Amino acid sequence: MAVSVFDLFKVGIGPSSSHTVGPMRAAQTFAQHLESKGALETTTAIAVDLYGSLAATGAGHGTFTAVMLGLEGYAPDTVLPDEVEVALERMQQTGVVRLGDRVAPAPTLIDFRIEDMTQRPLTVLPFHTNGMTFKAFDERGETLLDETYFSVGGGFIVREGTEDVVADRLEEAVNEKPFPFTTGAELLEHCERNDMTFASVMLANELVKRDETEVREGLTHIWRVMEGCKDAALTRTGVLPGGLNVRRRAPEWHRKLSESDPDRNPIFWQEWVNLVALAVNEENATGGRVVTAPTNGAAGIIPAVLFYATHYTPGARTWNEEEKQAVIADFLLAAGAVGVLYKEQASISGAEVGCQGEVGSASSMAAAGLAQVLGGSPQQVENAAEIAMEHNLGLTCDPIGGLVQIPCIERNAIAASKAINAAKMALMGDGDHHVTLDEVIITMRETGKDMSSKYKETAMGGLAVNVIEC
């Protein structure tokens, strides 16, 4: 188990982890490499090529602007939404990129606009469809640096030529952990042998790198950013950016619900869960601050189910703050343990396996988190995660206009309900079930391989071509 819970839950900006966060991080890393090689000052021109899905849906997913910001050295976890607007406006006005501005003592000014990027939507590089190449040239036109990166989902990036190194490092890191696992079977075995839960196995592995206070504070921070994301959405009005004229619904729903359910009557749990998912995803579509969980497109599911866990589960109303934070930590750790299984055995990238890898994985993780805090045995938690994914198999990625809005926003609310139902179903049983989580994860991976590329974040099939944009 090399992937940390903090890799799966990362603070970033919307609207997409693979198409916004990953490309920004790749461009920023390229700028850092230029600086560390002493080549930043002598760079006089750059070239950026985007391949496959990044080129096909880059406009709607904010890829081009993310690359521009990354070239200036902005990082997705620290850039402020207000800074984004100012920097992009300046670049558009001047046609100049301040290359390496945030990663070097002084930037190098380069004439470069979004229109100068080369888009190759029909070319898919062998390692992954989300490929991008960055080149820097000196005044004689000699190449100073030429690097290709892949955004492999959830904001993770891999540089070409380091794929094997990354795989080796992951394997080494697996063995550093006290309870290494890459499959559900291994995770269950640790639980059975040591009388542990999914959450306690994940916590024990996290303690290799951080002390327990740091882990718990980090998880509280993640939850607070999720809450802040929802709250920010409730203050906005009008339509979402991108030209589809999708109306923001969360503020109006919030007002109506607050009036009709001031005391949080449990019969309204579904409406509140829907609202949280909708709000988080509207904020993501706005390009606001969001936690990838495990991706941006699926960012609303875990906060919505976590909201259910902290408001509608037995005893929730009587918890003190410490008890509540302990429940939140257990939820995120168990969800993270399941996220590791998807990352290790399949993919969380919509461009690689369709929406089943994004919304399906998030729903499965959320189901595990909820089953954990409801007191499920490891077998029941595994069953909850399995049920949630089983009923998301085959889910395609066909966003209208290449924007992370339709079907993405409502899909998060539906998937949150599926997660809650999956946890409830698992808890009605004794953990004994027919299909294992590993089997459903492998099925998701193989289904994704067989899926036409039209349905893998290219906006070339499904709703993206059957609904007229207006």
Ligand code: SF4
């Ligand atoms: S359809 Fe699913 S995978 Fe595709 S952009 Fe929307 S949320 Fe992401």
